[in-house]
Amino acid sequence: MFRASIRSAIETAVRQAQGEGAVPQVSVPNFSVAAPERAGQGDYASNIAMTLAKAAGAKPMDIATLLVERLRQHELVGAVEAAAPGFLNIAIKPEAVGQSLVAVLRDGIATGYEAFKDKKISVEFTDPNPFKEFHIGHLYTNTVGESLARIFEAAGATAKRANYQGDVGLHVAKAIWGMRRNLDESGASLQDLVAKPLIERARFLGSAYAAGAKAYEADESAKADINELNKKIYALDPEIRELYAQGRAWSLEYFEAIYRRLGMQFDFYYFERDVGPIGQKIVEEHIADGIFEKSDGAVIFPGDRYGLHRRVFINSAGLPTYEAKELGLAFKKYEDFRFDAAYVVTGSEITDYFKVLLTALGKIDADLAAKIRHVPHGMVRLPQGKMSSRTGDVIRAEDLLADMRGRVEQRIAEAAHESRGGKNLAECIAVGAVKYSFLRVGIGKDIIFDADTSLSVEGDSGPYLQYTYARLKSILRKVGGAASEHASAGVMDGVEHRLALAALRFDEAVADAAQGLAPNVIVNYCSQLAQLANEFYHSHPVVQEPDEGKRALRTTLVAVAAQSLARGLHLLGIEAPEEM
Known part of the structure; x- marks a missing residue:
């Protein structure tokens, strides 16, 4: 929610410094604005001084110091400091965070990203x-x-x-x-x-x-x-x-x-x-212009001309191959x-x-x-001995889901309590566990799927996120009434501030995931949000908080965190159960 504004503020500060002659007139290079990895480094950190210093032939800390003076004037910036070797650590004003919580509770977080808008x-x-x-x-x-x-x-x-x-x-x-x-x-x-x-x-x-x-x-x-x-x-x-x-x-x-x-x-x-005949016609039309050529009764694409493999597009029986069908598919999809x-x-x-x-x-x-x-x-991939296929070579999707659901039902039974969601909840947890495990690593990497680990409610799993969401919704039910009735932008302590910022960064996670084709970014976002929500839960009472102002603030915080977590789960295709 705040990252785009901070980036804009930094760009404005650079232009001001250049206009005053404090920084050489060079094009502003690409720079990062991100949540810092460690506490105590502000709410956002930027490497603008280091990237700009390289282009301007200056010292990073000198540029960082110049930018600090100008950023302090921005309406969102509560504190800003230069840190070696040239980072800017920026803290958002607490009142801006609180006001944003109330606004999000009322209107939700807008997640439009310019590169994808109306595409x-x-x-x-x-x-x-x-x-x-x-x-x-x-x-x-x-x-x-x-x-x-x-x-x-x-x-x-x-x-x-x-x-x-x-x-x-x-x-x-x-x-x-x-x-x-x-x-x-x-x-x-x-x-x-x-x-x-x-x-x-x-x-x-x-x-x-x-x-x-x-x-x-x-x-x-x-x-x-x-x-x-x-x-x-x-x-x-x-x-x-x-x-x-x-x-x-x-x-x-x-x-x-x-x-x-x-x-x-x-x-x-x-x-x-359906698309095979379309592709075959396209291939045949482009033999004369040399894109495809005949070879031993078949029609091939001479990929070796372009450092690739030669591949058959129409076989010697006169039938289109997968390659020709894919060509037809491309044109058909674009037509539709x-x-x-x-x-x-x-x-x-x-x-x-x-x-x-x-x-x-x-x-x-x-x-x-x-x-x-x-x-x-x-x-x-599956760990050796964890699960075997009933067919020998192929693990069917329904067998995996049935196995996971059976494990969930067994755990519910062993816990000696009745699941309010019954079989539907067991299915919800099982599917969520599988999807989380599939999406938690980058798309290009192999996955080791471990059924027991994927069902843990202690962290880094789908059920952990689902349980956290259900816990937040339970708090809101106990408070009673619509969360908006309790909306408050009171003063927050460190734990509350970190949870608030995490809940308000949902739009930033969406932008990064879309740009990077990376569902694992959403997984990481939801996991971090859930960890902060559980830290808050164990240290900050809501329903039993005697101070009316604090109770109102914390209710607002819980409602926004639940909203962001539910939306994150939706992006992963995971159901968010109200009770668990």
Whole structure:
């Protein structure tokens, strides 16, 4: 809330010093304004004197001292000092903090960020393949993509969520082959499966794909059959049409059940069957101009000309590959939603693939390619022995969530008290624990997911944040009445001041997270806010505070902290329970 004003005050002070001849007339270099890492260094610290000194050929402490004199005149600055080797440590006036608390309690914190204001942003993520399992990797991608979309919205953009799914291709042919074999061996019919619960139908598809994938590698006859099925799937041959349509529908229904469980929904759905012809046409149109070239019956992009890999865009069977389909997808997404920027969230293992794709797209439409950015994330790994997959190789998302929910229910039972939220609260905590663990590190890093650690209520976990929020809401219920009725901007001590500033910095966290594509910034913000809120809780009574003025101030502080924590949890896709 205060950072932008402090930055502006510093820039004004520099211009004043330059106008008076105290500082050389050089362009003001980029500088930082941030909350200091240690207590006792003010509310904000800036390196402006060091960056300016380098450009001006002066001593950092000399410039810092000059700026201190001018910053003291600013209406928000309560105290400012120069600290070696040239930092400015700035404290906000206590009355400004108090007045801001009251204003935020009334109006909320505005989080618009100029770089995102009124921008249209497409975020593509999750991208599961029908006929295959929705595994832990899809869950991770979904968590990251949804959080980014919410952060962009909080920063002032209009964000649309897109999901691109592979409903044609060799994996589908393998699944159809497996469906046929499994039905023949069991003596069941497709109609028998229709009557079964959705989860059983999803399991059937998963086992069918596994059977087809195994046969494709081990049996030449099966491989030939599957390759032939692949052609029939593209052509929607009557021989496989019913199996294909039913399996596809079951998969999509299964995916939607997971999205509902995660508390999100998509704006656009795209399928390889639809964008493949678009991409193939684009590739064929750009053979003559040399962007693509024919090679051994296929059509390739000569990536080696640009220091990349050569990749096939139309195979020797005349079918579009993933690369060609992705080209078609780019144009289709832009046709449906004229975005200013588009982000595609996937695992980092296909980074090189995207480099080729975007280079090829850039040769066709440089403006469109410039709008698209690949956001690669790391892998989710599990500590040895902590959890095993029931299918052997792939950990399904619903198995992970079920395991986490079971752990939560067990802990509630062991605590010998009844959960007021029942099974819904256990689900809320389980999902929150998983999402927090996925988002707590930078997107590009691998994650070690530990179920026990993720469920801790002692700190650095989703349940810890949820518990803190529920504790704050409990205080407000005990105080009674609307929090705004108690609004006060009284004098604060050190603990209250630190909590107030943390609660008021929500907009700064949003700006940093949006600019850096970094949900972990929101995680860190919420974690620090929760730690300060719990320190306050243990040392500062609210309901039992006899002094009416202090009680009013602390109620205001609790209400604003709860508001900021709830909004932060929302950006992470984590539900904020009123009771816990």
